[in-house]
Amino acid sequence: MKRIFSGIQPTGNITLGNYLGAIQNCVKLQNEASCDCIFCVVDQHAITVRRNTGALKRSTQETAACLISAGIDPKNSILFNQSQVEEHIKLAWVLGCLTRVGWLNRMIQFKDKVGKSKDNASAGLWCYPILMAADILAYKATHVPVGDDQKQHIELARDIAHSYNFEFGTEFFPLPKAEILSKSFRIMSLCDGRKKMSKSDSSDMSRINITDNVDTIAYKIKKAKTDSYSLPSEASGLTGRAEAQNLITIYAALSNKSLDAAILEYGGCGFGRLKQDLTELAIEVIRPIGLEISRLMSNTDYIDNVLEKGSVRARALSKPIVREVYDTIGFLST
Template structure:
């Protein structure tokens, strides 16, 4: 006959059977010890440990619970067991890698098209932002100016709002794995893939016979930058999409060649791919900022005339002078998206980005104005927008220790991630990792002994 378990004194109560009390006491003590064990970080963080504890706890609890609290009811034993180790783990944030070349100075187009997006997404992603100085030497440069530009670019990252406590800021050449991985990827990249790059063709046409091998290899270095950090997302504009697709192709080709099959498993102990294929992170709501002296060309650091761009460190007077002298037309009124009036469209985009107001609203306000009336509005809005950046930059660069500390910490964090990926790539290709020479020499000997 099935006896009921309750806490009343009677013929079928626990109190009437001393042996049951002993068993129950032991079970309670055991459960208490289990609960204490769950406080251990090692156990709590281990899914395997959690499963073991669940298997131990489940059989104990029914004997200690009244029949009125069936297993599986809300708050009953199953709820307790399922709660063991079920603490939600924070979801891993996607990783972003991006950078700007330290050639010239960062201008309005760089800020609105890239850096402002980095700042806005800081809390959303895990970020690595580098000053890509290795890319800067793919074209002729002045060494002294390069040094100054590296510091200036890093300082402007912070001045624009990148928080070193949220994002890693570092100099590309301070992480040697960038250059080393580039060579490994070169050996896995067909030449014709690089020759069809549109940017290479355009720049090679301008440079003529002086074009360097490095300019051809630029996309492989860019692929190395991205793949080293296992980046999930890469902020790119339309002009960089082809390079990102090449990065994905290189990653796929490397993984196919070196990370599949039994041979790969013997070398690395796994046949999992070394590289992650990144996705493009397209800027939302960011207008393309064009040159001030030609509304059909993008604002560029390499343009010969400084009047063609608004530099982030330009003074208020310089900004007003550049806007005043920027190219316009003789047509009365301001229009937007008229292919025959690209300069009007460009200035409206700049005005919209500087004020934060939609173009449509601004157009209603200024469409009847002359250029002489409209340009001062744009200049004043830009002066107000860039003033905090100039002030923050002066503050950051006043004390060398601030910037030096940020770059050193950033390089250390970047090296930690990059060196791991670099090692995986070398192992996949058959290189002997440092410190594993003896292990490599001993392994064949052991195999021969086993065969014998």
């Protein structure tokens, strides 16, 4: 049986891109009989960059509420927040001692995030991939659903797992595989079709948040950047037209159609009709989720209870795995 581990950071509003690119796919995986699913709100990863730490608890609850509202069932899957399970950090130190500095220096996301300010970046941001590996290996997860931008982190987790197995002459850790999701549906910014839709973008107009109301969704789609040409009738006509491709892609993803089918539907049309249909479809899909998030967040006791129960189940899985690692290393336990 496949054991799925998926982590999502509580770093702000969950966007339509997060939902279409990751969350709805996790819901589908959860409903596969052959999958054992673990979903983690990775709040310890969230402090690798400066943020309003006073809002972290609320963001953690909101992220959990979003996952539940989108269809993650905490009875069938394990849902918890990372900081409640100490095995993640305990394993990360051991794995860090097996990780080569050169491996971390090659991580593209670190370079992208720090730019020319490498010396001012936190050590936590640099070591982030080790903790991510520990998140996965603490449960002996076999598959990790990620986008293309996270694939390198899974490759590093495989290298670290292999390093441990080789060091101690064992096959203790499986080598996790990246389960690449939504290859055809990468959702980009509404302001710049060349940039990924991001909850950390300084402009709220660049994204549709799952919690946006009807008027806000309609306004953002109306103002979404376009070009002055009609929509093409085939995919090749989208070359060099990032914004057109993005809006067609969002429509295709929300309507569960292929990109080619969506293009045929709007070929030769202007953006007005597409934006109108996209607005109606986005509201139909997103608003029920947003309303359920608001209901859950009106009394967070339920969310806290779900995360507490989930952390108990997560510890039951990870504790014996990490204990065996500690025994193998030779740590004294009295």
